[in-house]
Amino acid sequence: MIPSLEGVRRDLHLATRSLFSNRAFFVGAVAIVATGLAASLTVFSVVNALLLRPLPVEDQDSVVRIWKNDLSRGYPHFSLTYPEYLEWQRNSDQFEGLAALWAWGGVDAKLIAEPSAVRVNLSAVSENYFDVLGVSAAYGRTFRPDDNLETTIPPVVLSYAFWRRYFGEDRSLIGELIPLVQRHLKHFRVVGILPPGFDLSSGAEAWSPALAVYPNWKTEEGCECDLIGRLRRGVSLEQGRAELQSIHEMMVEESPNEYHPMQVVAASLLSTIVGDAGVAAVFLFGGVLTLLILAVANLAGLFLIRTLRTEREIAVLHAMGADFRALVRPVVLEAALITLAGILAGAILAYAAVQSVVYLKGDEMPRLVEATIDWRTCLYAVVAAVACCLGIGLIPGIRASRSDFREALRGRSWRSADLRLMKSIILVEIALASVVLFGASLLVRTLSHQEMIPRGVDAAGLLSVPVDLPEARYATPESKLQFFETAAQEIQTIPGVEAVTPMMVRPGWGDAGAGAPLAFEGQTSEEAALNPYTAFETVDDTYFETLRIPLKLGRVFTKGDRLNTERVVIVSESISSTYWPGEDPLEKTVVGGTRRFRVVGVVTDTRMRELRRAWHTVYFPVRQNPFSDEQLLHPFLLPRYLAVRTARGTGDLTRPIQARLRQIDSEVLVDDIATMEALLDRELSQPRFNALVSSIFGMLALALAAIGLFAIVSAFVAYRAREVALRVAVGATPRQIKTLLLARGLRLTMTGVAAGAIVAMALSRFVGSQLYGVSPQDPVSFLTVVALLSLTMVTATFIPTSRAVRINPAAVLRQE
Numbered sequence: 001m002i003p004s005l006e007g008v009r010r011d012l013h014l015a016t017r018s019l020f021s022n023r024a025f026f027v028g029a030v031a032i033v034a035t036g037l038a039a040s041l042t043v044f045s046v047v048n049a050l051l052l053r054p055l056p057v058e059d060q061d062s063v064v065r066i067w068k069n070d071l072s073r074g075y076p077h078f079s080l081t082y083p084e085y086l087e088w089q090r091n092s093d094q095f096e097g098l099a100a101l102w103a104w105g106g107v108d109a110k111l112i113a114e115p116s117a118v119r120v121n122l123s124a125v126s127e128n129y130f131d132v133l134g135v136s137a138a139y140g141r142t143f144r145p146d147d148n149l150e151t152t153i154p155p156v157v158l159s160y161a162f163w164r165r166y167f168g169e170d171r172s173l174i175g176e177l178i179p180l181v182q183r184h185l186k187h188f189r190v191v192g193i194l195p196p197g198f199d200l201s202s203g204a205e206a207w208s209p210a211l212a213v214y215p216n217w218k219t220e221e222g223c224e225c226d227l228i229g230r231l232r233r234g235v236s237l238e239q240g241r242a243e244l245q246s247i248h249e250m251m252v253e254e255s256p257n258e259y260h261p262m263q264v265v266a267a268s269l270l271s272t273i274v275g276d277a278g279v280a281a282v283f284l285f286g287g288v289l290t291l292l293i294l295a296v297a298n299l300a301g302l303f304l305i306r307t308l309r310t311e312r313e314i315a316v317l318h319a320m321g322a323d324f325r326a327l328v329r330p331v332v333l334e335a336a337l338i339t340l341a342g343i344l345a346g347a348i349l350a351y352a353a354v355q356s357v358v359y360l361k362g363d364e365m366p367r368l369v370e371a372t373i374d375w376r377t378c379l380y381a382v383v384a385a386v387a388c389c390l391g392i393g394l395i396p397g398i399r400a401s402r403s404d405f406r407e408a409l410r411g412r413s414w415r416s417a418d419l420r421l422m423k424s425i426i427l428v429e430i431a432l433a434s435v436v437l438f439g440a441s442l443l444v445r446t447l448s449h450q451e452m453i454p455r456g457v458d459a460a461g462l463l464s465v466p467v468d469l470p471e472a473r474y475a476t477p478e479s480k481l482q483f484f485e486t487a488a489q490e491i492q493t494i495p496g497v498e499a500v501t502p503m504m505v506r507p508g509w510g511d512a513g514a515g516a517p518l519a520f521e522g523q524t525s526e527e528a529a530l531n532p533y534t535a536f537e538t539v540d541d542t543y544f545e546t547l548r549i550p551l552k553l554g555r556v557f558t559k560g561d562r563l564n565t566e567r568v569v570i571v572s573e574s575i576s577s578t579y580w581p582g583e584d585p586l587e588k589t590v591v592g593g594t595r596r597f598r599v600v601g602v603v604t605d606t607r608m609r610e611l612r613r614a615w616h617t618v619y620f621p622v623r624q625n626p627f628s629d630e631q632l633l634h635p636f637l638l639p640r641y642l643a644v645r646t647a648r649g650t651g652d653l654t655r656p657i658q659a660r661l662r663q664i665d666s667e668v669l670v671d672d673i674a675t676m677e678a679l680l681d682r683e684l685s686q687p688r689f690n691a692l693v694s695s696i697f698g699m700l701a702l703a704l705a706a707i708g709l710f711a712i713v714s715a716f717v718a719y720r721a722r723e724v725a726l727r728v729a730v731g732a733t734p735r736q737i738k739t740l741l742l743a744r745g746l747r748l749t750m751t752g753v754a755a756g757a758i759v760a761m762a763l764s765r766f767v768g769s770q771l772y773g774v775s776p777q778d779p780v781s782f783l784t785v786v787a788l789l790s791l792t793m794v795t796a797t798f799i800p801t802s803r804a805v806r807i808n809p810a811a812v813l814r815q816e
Contacts, residue, residue, distance in 0.1 A: 016337065025306070026338065029299055032707075033342025033388060035700060036295035037381070038349035041373075043288040043693075044380050045354045047281045049371035050274045056198045058134025059230075063269040064237055066227040066244060067103065068262040075515075075533045078262055079103040079224035082210065082217040085126070087251060088227070094235045094243045099132040100225040101125045106204045108468055110669050111166065112179035117669045118166070119468065122156075122182055123204035124213050130157070132230050140174040140192030147191075147209045154212035156180065156188035160196040162205040180206070182213060183471045201273050201366035228269070241266035276769060277365045280690050283767050287436050287697045292384065294432040294701055296391035298708040301425040303335060303392055305715045335393030343385045347373075364685045422712045426705075427752045430793070433698075433705040434756025434785055435763065440691070440698035441781035442767065442774055447684070447691040449773030455680055456606030456614075458548035461498075462676035464506050465642040465657055468669035477633035481622065483665070484639045488542070490660050491642065496650030501546035502622065502639030504538055507608045507679045513537075514637060518618060519591040520579040528591075534575070535615040538622040538637040544570075544603060546645050552576075554586050554601035561621035563632055568624075570601040572617040590618060592626060611683040612772055643676070690770060702788065706796040713745055714800040738801050745797035746790065753789050757782060 057063055068078040080088070085100045092098060106121035127148035136142065138160060147155045156178070158167075167173050173190050180188040188208060199205075210217055210225075217223040231240050245264040252259045271278065354371055362369045467487065474480045484502040491500045505513045514536040519528035541557045543549075552573055561568055569590050576585040590597045597620075605614040620626045625634045646653055658670045764776035774781070 025302070028707075029302065029338045030341045030345060032295045032299055032704065033339055033392075034345035034349060036292040037343055037346030037384060037388070038353060039288045039697065039700070040292045040384055041346060041350035041377060041381055042353040042357065043281070043285045045350070045371045045373065045377050046357065046365075046368065047285045048374070048376050049369075050278050050281050050365070050367050051270070052376055053367070053370055053374075055200065055270060055273070056135065056195065057200075057269070060269060062231045062233075063133065064229050064231065064240065064266045065269055065272040066098075066229055066241075066264065066266045068248070069265050070260070070262050070533070077103070079226055081220040082223045082225055083220055084251070084259070085225050085227060088244060088247055091247045091250075092229075092243060094232055094240045096230045096232050097128055097132040099126045099129040099228045100210060101129060101228060102210070103224045103226040105202055106206075107182070108466075109180055109182035109206070110468060110470075112181060113166065117181075117667075119669060119671055120162070120180060121203050121205045122180075122213075123202065123207045124210040125207055127209045129207070129228065132228050134230070135194065135198060137192035138195040139171055140190070142192050143209050148211045149209075150215035151212050152185070153177065153187050153189050154185060154208045155191040157192040157194060157207045158190060159194055159199055159205050161199075163193045181470065182208075184475070185213065186472070197370075200269075229266070237266055237268065274366050277368075277686060279767075279769055280686060283439070283770060284690065284693055284697075286763075287439055287694055290432050290436050291697050291701055291704075292388070293391075294429055294436075294704050296388050297425055297428050297432070298704045299335075299338070299392045301422060301429075301708050302711055304422060304425070305711055332393040336389050339385055339389040339392060342388070343381060347381065361685075361689060364682070365689075419716070422715065423748060426709055426712050426748060427755065429705045429708045430749055430752025430789065431756035431759065433701040434753050434789060435760045436694070436701040437698040437785045437788065438757070438760035438764070438781055439767065440694035441784050442764065442771060442776070442778060443687070443691045443694045445774045445778065445781060446771045447687045450611060450684060450687055453607060453611055455608070455611075456549060456604045457608065457676070459676040459680050461646045461648060462547065463644040463646060463653070463657070463673060464503070464676055464679055465644055465661075465670065465673050466506075466640065467642060467661065470665075470667045473665070473667065477635045477638055480638050481633055483668075484642065485540075487642060487661055487664055490664060491644060491657055494653060494656050494660060496647050496653055497644055498647050499542060499546040499645040501542040501643050502540060503543070503641040503643045504637065504639055505609075506641055507676065508682055509609050513609060515615075516592070520575070521588045521590070522579065532616060535609060535617045536626070536637065537617060537619045538626075538634070538639075539619050540622050543619075543643075546643050548645075549606060550604045552602045552604060553584075554599070556601055557619075557621045562623040563625060565624075567595060567597045567626075568600045568621065569597040570603055570619040571599055572605045572614075573602055574605050574614055575616050575618070576602050578616070595626065597626070608680075611680075687770075687772075702792055705789070706792050709745065709749070709793055710796040710800065713741075713797045716741075716744075716800075741801040742794065742797055745793060745801070749790060749793040753786055757785075 054060055055063075068080065069076045070078045080100070082100060085098070089098045102124045106123040109120040109122040111118040111120050125143075127143040127145050130136070130142035137157065140157075142157055143155065163169065163173070174192070175190065177187040177189055179186070182188075188206075210223075214223065229240060231237065241264055244266065248259070248262065248264055252261050274281075351373055354373065358369055358371050467484070469480055469483060474483060481502075488500040488502060491497055515533045516536070517528070517531045518534045519525075519531065523531075537543075539557065541559055541561075544551060544556045553576075554570070556570065557568070571585065571590065580588055585599050585602050588599045590599060597618075603619070606617065607614050609615050620637070622637075622639070623633070625632065626637070627634055644653070644657060654673045657673065661668050661670045760782075761777055768776050
């Protein structure tokens with residue numbers, strides 16, 4: 001029977017009056033719902049931005065990114081050469097198209113603008129790149145086949161944001177030249193503007209055809225390409241990958257000296273963009289959903305207790321002729337009112353939280369800047385709100401509908417089924433809290449392990465200064481190196497500067513830096529063929545002192561280590577211990593190609609490239625070309641940065657360093673100066689975020705479980721009042737009563753923890769990629785959760801059990 005409008009108004013009035021008569025309960029319940037929903041909506045917004053919002057490409061599910069890996073030699077991302085890409089493209093039938101792009105993101109170019117030049121992220125791609133992605137220009141056009149030819153004025157396509165920022169959305173720019181400088185190129189011709197929002201989180205601001213910018217890629221020189229492929233309709237990712245694998249194996253068989261056996265990797269474009277951040281977001285969303293379920297279970301238990309306490313009043317009204325359904329509806333309406341107030345408050349909190357997350361982490365997590373409260377988030381909010389309302393009001397409503405009014409009128413509303421139901425609720429709460437806390441503990445311990453990893457350098461007071469030289473004035477490797485040596489000497493004279501050294505790459509480059517397999521003295525050719533890739537660093541005599549990398553044996557380089565002297569190297573400690581254990585590494589040799597290098601020093605391993613991996617590293621003197629006897633310097637192994645060590649208390653030296661470099665050459669672009677500590681700390685950003693958010697969830701889960709246990713134990717004590725009175729009457733001491741009740745609460749806690757541990761152990765394997773130095777079944781984390789929950793639950797049960805021993809047994813028994 002559908003209630004009348006007047007009946008609904010009356011029920012709503014009763015529910016409102018009931019809630020406002022117990023303001024503390026109402027405020028607390030709304031706070032629980034708001035917190036759970038806000039956290040859930042915030043994390044859902046992140047998941048939505050990373051994984052659910054479609055990429056700005058056509059039919060993204062058919063688009064994949066492709067590369068090779070050489071895991072046997074420790075190189076998980078091995079790129080293709082441009083001729084290799086063309087061969088794959090010619091022989092492929094499973095792909096509608098294959099396009100190439102520079103594997104390591106964009107390269108630095110300069111836009112000559114007033115008052116100073118601007119650094120531009122320029123991405124080199126094959127001419128069909130946008131066609132394969134299915135992206136059209138918002139204005140102008142993308143590339144044509146005849147664009148991918150060597151020229152003095154290459155075409156360029158600009159991102160919408162870059163066009164708006166520097167050219168004021170001027171449509172007349174199409175077809176015009178812009179003063180964009182990259183290597184020997186002085187101008188580019190703008191042929192198109194891309195739609196707003198297109199960058200695929202690469203950071204690219206401009207795109208140009210690969211061979212128009214790098215004609216030497218035709219002969220493989222300097223080319224490191226990944227591929228973007230569009231699968232034909234009906235072709236699976238694995239089928240496409242298998243075809244490319246067979247093409248690669250055919251090329252290895254035909255040209256074994258040119259190509260090596262490797263595994264072809266094909267992954268969805270979305271997964272390569274979001275990376276580990278997507279896995280972390282899903283994991284955190286699972287945690288926040290668990291927290292929301294815990295909040296709903298908590299409120300369902302509190303409503304059940306409240307319903308039982310008012311059951312006698314409902315029974316009296318029913319006995320007086322009131323309709324039962326009319327009596328139950330206010331209970332459900334109370335849950336709806338609390339949920340409505342909670343979702344309004346939660347939406348406000350979620351909006352603020354999303355904006356904060358975007359502000360704090362937008363530059364660090366891919367696609368996060370797209371996080372917002374959109375229609376998917378609103379739909380999720382509606383579904384979550386309905387689920388909360390049903391979860392909170394369903395159990396009390398069902399219990400009220402099955403009330404035994406005759407027993408209620410006698411003051412015996414509690415039944416054994418009620419006790420079992422409340423025990424089940426608290427068991428669910430404790431189990432869910434265990435799962436959330438266990439995950440948080442794993443991530444906190446992961447962060448702790450990573451923070452303790454020695455980097456091998458003293459980053460305190462160290463600055464990284466990128467230096468972009470105008471190609472026209474520094475056309476030869478010798479002139480570039482001469483500039484860096486002069487700049488180091490000049491900056492050394494700035495007050496507060498202790499040491500300066502040229503540096504080839506910044507921290508965090510991973511396997512994007514220079515490297516190759518080397519042979520080490522004492523190895524057979526077969527053993528050397530299996531060696532992992534070794535990182536190359538070209539440094540001068542000031543490098544180790546400036547970065548404070550400890551020298552273990554031998555000497556560092558001197559100014560006398562030049563091309564016309566003996567070829568020498570310094571090796572990392574891991575090389576010495578791996579290839580010459582128990583032997584003196586000095587006077588050993590390293591072989592690269594046909595050249596031999598004598599080891600003159602051993603230094604501590606560093607983790608400059610990657611936090612989680614100490615690369616085997618060989619250091620070459622910057623004045624000795626390790627790959628050729630003819631060239632004085634290698635064009636790709638030259639400095640691009642200056643490492644500047646400053647004294648404590650000298651303040652920010654950014655401006656004096658920039659001014660000194662511009663005194664040497666006013667056209668030099670010097671920006672993005674960063675502390676080495678900040679650069680090294682970037683790899684800890686995601687683990688720190690994971691640990692922080694999961695810890696907040698864990699504390700909220702612990703608080704909710706404690707509140708629920710406190711309320712239910714209080715109800716137990718009230719229900720067991722007669723039993724307690726009888727025990728006291730026959731001589732039981734307060735200590736015995738308290739011990740008994742605490743033991744029951746602790747037993748309930750241990751049962752919940754055990755159930756939660758089983759679930760947590762089963763789920764922990766899904767977070768393995770987020771862990772470091774910690775097993776998914778880490779016993780320390782498990783014992784920590786058990787101890788924390790036990791302590792919290794004992795505290796939560798102490799107050800109601802203390803009240804129980806102070807009851808007056810005579811009064812209780814007389815009432816019974």
